[in-house]
Amino acid sequence: MFEPFMANAWLAGTLVAVVSGAVGLFVVLRHSAFAAHAIPNGAFAGAAGATLVGTSPLLGLVVFAVGSALGVAALGRRRNDVVTALALVTMLALGAALLAASGAYEPAIDALLFGEVLGVSRGEVVALALLVVGAGVVLALVFRPLLYASLSEEVAAARGAAVRAIDATFLVLVAVTAALAVPVVGALLTFALTVGPPAAARMLARRPGRALALAAALSLACVWAAIASAYLSGWPIGFFVGAYAAGEYVVARAASSWREGRARP
Amino acid sequence: MGCEPLTGGRRELVHVHDLEVSLGGRTVLTGVDFRIAEGEFVGLIGTNGSGKTTLLRSILGLQATAAGEVVVAGREGRRGGPVGYVPQRVAFDHDVPVRVADFVALGVDGTRLGLARRGRGVHERVEEVLASLELGGLAARRIGALSGGEQQRVLMAHALASRPRLLLLDEPLANLDLPRVHETIALLDRVRRAEGVAVVLSAHEIGPLVPVMDRVVYIAQGRVACGTTAEVVRPEVLSALYGHHVDVLNVHGRVVVVEGEPGDPGAHPEVVVR
Amino acid sequence: MHWLVEPGFWSNPVVRTALVLGAVVAVVSAVVGVVVVVRGQSFAGHALTDVAMAGGAGASLVGASPLVGFLLAGIVGGGSIEAAGAERVRDRDVATGVVLGAAAGLTALFLYFVSSSTSATGSTQSVLFGSVFTVSPSVVPLSVVVAVVTLVTLLGVRRPLLLSSLSPELAAARGVRPRVMGLTFVLVLAASVALSALVIGAILSTALLVGPASAALRVARGLVGATLGAIVAGVAAVELGIVLSYDSFYWNAAHRSVPVSACVVAVVLVEVAGSTAWSRWRRGRG
Numbered sequence: 001m002f003e004p005f006m007a008n009a010w011l012a013g014t015l016v017a018v019v020s021g022a023v024g025l026f027v028v029l030r031h032s033a034f035a036a037h038a039i040p041n042g043a044f045a046g047a048a049g050a051t052l053v054g055t056s057p058l059l060g061l062v063v064f065a066v067g068s069a070l071g072v073a074a075l076g077r078r079r080n081d082v083v084t085a086l087a088l089v090t091m092l093a094l095g096a097a098l099l100a101a102s103g104a105y106e107p108a109i110d111a112l113l114f115g116e117v118l119g120v121s122r123g124e125v126v127a128l129a130l131l132v133v134g135a136g137v138v139l140a141l142v143f144r145p146l147l148y149a150s151l152s153e154e155v156a157a158a159r160g161a162a163v164r165a166i167d168a169t170f171l172v173l174v175a176v177t178a179a180l181a182v183p184v185v186g187a188l189l190t191f192a193l194t195v196g197p198p199a200a201a202r203m204l205a206r207r208p209g210r211a212l213a214l215a216a217a218l219s220l221a222c223v224w225a226a227i228a229s230a231y232l233s234g235w236p237i238g239f240f241v242g243a244y245a246a247g248e249y250v251v252a253r254a255a256s257s258w259r260e261g262r263a264r265p
Numbered sequence: 266m267g268c269e270p271l272t273g274g275r276r277e278l279v280h281v282h283d284l285e286v287s288l289g290g291r292t293v294l295t296g297v298d299f300r301i302a303e304g305e306f307v308g309l310i311g312t313n314g315s316g317k318t319t320l321l322r323s324i325l326g327l328q329a330t331a332a333g334e335v336v337v338a339g340r341e342g343r344r345g346g347p348v349g350y351v352p353q354r355v356a357f358d359h360d361v362p363v364r365v366a367d368f369v370a371l372g373v374d375g376t377r378l379g380l381a382r383r384g385r386g387v388h389e390r391v392e393e394v395l396a397s398l399e400l401g402g403l404a405a406r407r408i409g410a411l412s413g414g415e416q417q418r419v420l421m422a423h424a425l426a427s428r429p430r431l432l433l434l435d436e437p438l439a440n441l442d443l444p445r446v447h448e449t450i451a452l453l454d455r456v457r458r459a460e461g462v463a464v465v466l467s468a469h470e471i472g473p474l475v476p477v478m479d480r481v482v483y484i485a486q487g488r489v490a491c492g493t494t495a496e497v498v499r500p501e502v503l504s505a506l507y508g509h510h511v512d513v514l515n516v517h518g519r520v521v522v523v524e525g526e527p528g529d530p531g532a533h534p535e536v537v538v539r
Numbered sequence: 540m541h542w543l544v545e546p547g548f549w550s551n552p553v554v555r556t557a558l559v560l561g562a563v564v565a566v567v568s569a570v571v572g573v574v575v576v577v578r579g580q581s582f583a584g585h586a587l588t589d590v591a592m593a594g595g596a597g598a599s600l601v602g603a604s605p606l607v608g609f610l611l612a613g614i615v616g617g618g619s620i621e622a623a624g625a626e627r628v629r630d631r632d633v634a635t636g637v638v639l640g641a642a643a644g645l646t647a648l649f650l651y652f653v654s655s656s657t658s659a660t661g662s663t664q665s666v667l668f669g670s671v672f673t674v675s676p677s678v679v680p681l682s683v684v685v686a687v688v689t690l691v692t693l694l695g696v697r698r699p700l701l702l703s704s705l706s707p708e709l710a711a712a713r714g715v716r717p718r719v720m721g722l723t724f725v726l727v728l729a730a731s732v733a734l735s736a737l738v739i740g741a742i743l744s745t746a747l748l749v750g751p752a753s754a755a756l757r758v759a760r761g762l763v764g765a766t767l768g769a770i771v772a773g774v775a776a777v778e779l780g781i782v783l784s785y786d787s788f789y790w791n792a793a794h795r796s797v798p799v800s801a802c803v804v805a806v807v808l809v810e811v812a813g814s815t816a817w818s819r820w821r822r823g824r825g
Binding site (some may be wrong): 028031033036037081082084085086088089090092093094096097100103109110113114115178186189190191192193195196199235236238239240241242243245246249250 | 547555576579580581582584585589632633635636637638640641642643644646647648650651654663664667668740742743745746749750753756796797798800801802805807811
């Protein structure tokens with residue numbers, strides 16, 4: 001499983017895992033699960049559109065994901081579940097229609113929805129790495145205000161934090177994560193990766209910095225194990241990502257209940 | 266009438282001038298005008314829904330205003346001034362990975378960009394402010410695991426951490442029993458003297474605040490009256506404020522504000538002064 | 540009628556099945572959808588569609604009826620979301636997300652088995668994005684039964700359900716058990732999602748659930764009016780979507796028709812946009 005043709009898979013998987021773990025922690029802290037679910041679907045429509053037009057899928061992914069994120073951000077405080085749900089479904093329907101129009105064959109559709117270990121080419125790994133570095137720098141820059149606004153938007157705003165700008169920045173980070181993750185783990189599983197391991201980390205860690213590191217580590221473990229399992233079994237990687245992410249969450253939840261039970265005899 | 270700061274010689278900190286605020290097309294505050302000096306303790310008194318929170322949010326710069334201006338420490342209508350804010354409630358998640366000390370430190374550097382390590386100064390300030398609010402033992406606890414009362418104290422410590430010149434508290438006494446009310450007020454009075462910070466505290470009961478309060482800002486029908494308790498809590502003043510007759514009664518040493526004519530079936534006590 | 544429908548529309552048995560099934564499904568989705576929007580459970584509703592998707596994929600693997608697969612998975616998934624999120628309400632979105640992710644993973648696995656064990660193609664398309672034109676007429680009776688049971692159950696619990704949506708405390712004081720209510724509603728929701736998954740695909744069924752209901756709630760005043768409005772909007776969206784999809788076959792030389800589900804979603808969007816504009820305009824005048 002460490003043959004040369006797998007190198008891109010391991011590299012891309014590692015990049016995707018670290019970013020989605022770190023960004024995912026804030027998805028969990030901010031209760032943005034629904035938005036984090038909707039944005040990858042926008043990326044899916046983008047990749048489908050790129051297939052139709054014949055441009056690079058990564059371009060379609062990034063443009064559509066960031067577009068969806070800015071759309072969600074523009075809704076601002078009036079953002080609500082119904083609008084998010086409709087936007088999400090619209091993007092999926094658009095993607096389906098574009099794929100039908102382009103006459104894409106089924107494995108291509110499956111790869112976009114459920115992931116493909118070998119979905120990333122060498123050239124794209126470089127682009128992925130650049131995006132990851134960019135996202136990392138932005139996240140490091142806004143880490144403290146983002147954490148502050150995630151705990152209490154009102155208190156942070158009263159202290160002078162630019163909460164609207166922070167929200168928009170965060171959603172763009174979610175979009176970049178989605179654009180990176182969709183070709184590897186698929187549009188429907190990207191969300192599992194951004195919620196499962198970070199939710200586990202939130203329950204286990206006590207400090208913000210450690211929670212961030214733990215989220216990235218658990219996400220990395222999830223993706224590496226999924227790549228290895230997919231290689232060994234030949235089954236789709238999406239299944240393993242979904243299963244391992246849920247597994248980490250369940251174990252962390254049991255551990256935290258047990259710890260609380262001990263603390264209060 | 267009484268809206269200039271009582272104590273001459275102290276510098277002006279807040280000037281609310283002819284403020285008007287509308288929420289969803291309804292005028293909530295109108296013609297609100299008062300000043301607060303450095304180090305004052307001001308009670309913002311009114312019934313539920315009278316606009317206390319809206320007025321506090323206007324002072325913080327969180328509320329769009331229809332007319333007038335709010336000047337805090339010489340700056341007009343801007344967020345992020347030297348102001349600490351304690352909202353009535355913050356719903357922390359049970360398992361949020363943030364300790365009490367982390368949250369209080371965010372009060373100092375939470376708006377700063379970048380990952381620079383916190384200096385010794387920040388850690389020392391956090392310890393100091395936790396100690397002055399008698400929270401030293403909770404520093405390493407997760408914030409979501411604390412009781413509501415403990416969380417409120419932590420919010421106070423957080424608001425004070427940046428050494429503000431003005432501390433705004435929204436209904437901090439609302440859910441406390443009477444001994445805790447007196448304890449909290451005494452603590453706030455101690456802290457404001459030690460830190461030299463002006464305190465504006467909203468409440469729907471005036472009584473417990475009388476011993477420490479310099480002045481009252483009484484809010485009703487979207488307008489305010491201010492001055493000392495003796496100046497404001499009088500039938501003529503409050504009747505003018507409410508726009509109809511209001512009685513202030515002395516019952517067994519307690520002062521009761523009754524809206525409406527005596528014998529009016531709709532009459533009910535508005536504010537109780539113990 | 541030639542300006543609206545292309546030749547052969549009415550005489551086509553596939554189209555007739557689609558129109559009947561579409562109407563039944565639209566009515567159930569609209570009625571359940573109003574309650575979903577009022578209870579603010581759009582995310583739960585959407586999560587169930589992803590769970591139903593796994594069931595649909597599983598059914599196509601073992602060769603069972605997709606409706607049965609959608610239904611069973613919806614019931615199991617709905618029950619587990621309700622159980623996982625019930626203790627800590629603030630954690631509900633995370634619990635929902637984890638269940639949803641696991642379900643998407645299972646879907647991937649089942650579809651992989653389908654494509655590798657049989658020579659059948661298009662199972663991803665039909666399970667996820669649906670095609671009411673491929674539904675066999677034999678499913679219609681079962682769908683009607685599920686629809687009737689769902690509507691009767693919802694009608695039976697409507698009062699305590701609405702009370703517990705508006706004020707859980709008040710409902711508890713009146714002897715309504717919120718967990719029982721929550722579970723009953725999730726089962727109703729699962730049945731409705733299963734039905735609409737049949738017509739426009741598991742993943743898109745959220746549109747039919749939430750769209751007509753939210754459009755009607757913007758325009759109508761009372762709940763009864765909103766429900767009736769949602770039924771009209773839902774049936775119109777499905778029937779019009781079927782017509783558009785059928786016609787689109789003749790629109791281009793390559794004869795690539797636009798999928799039914801995409802057409803239905805498009806009509807739903809127009810309805811929601813229209814109702815939003817209408818309520819803005821009315822508020823601006825009033």
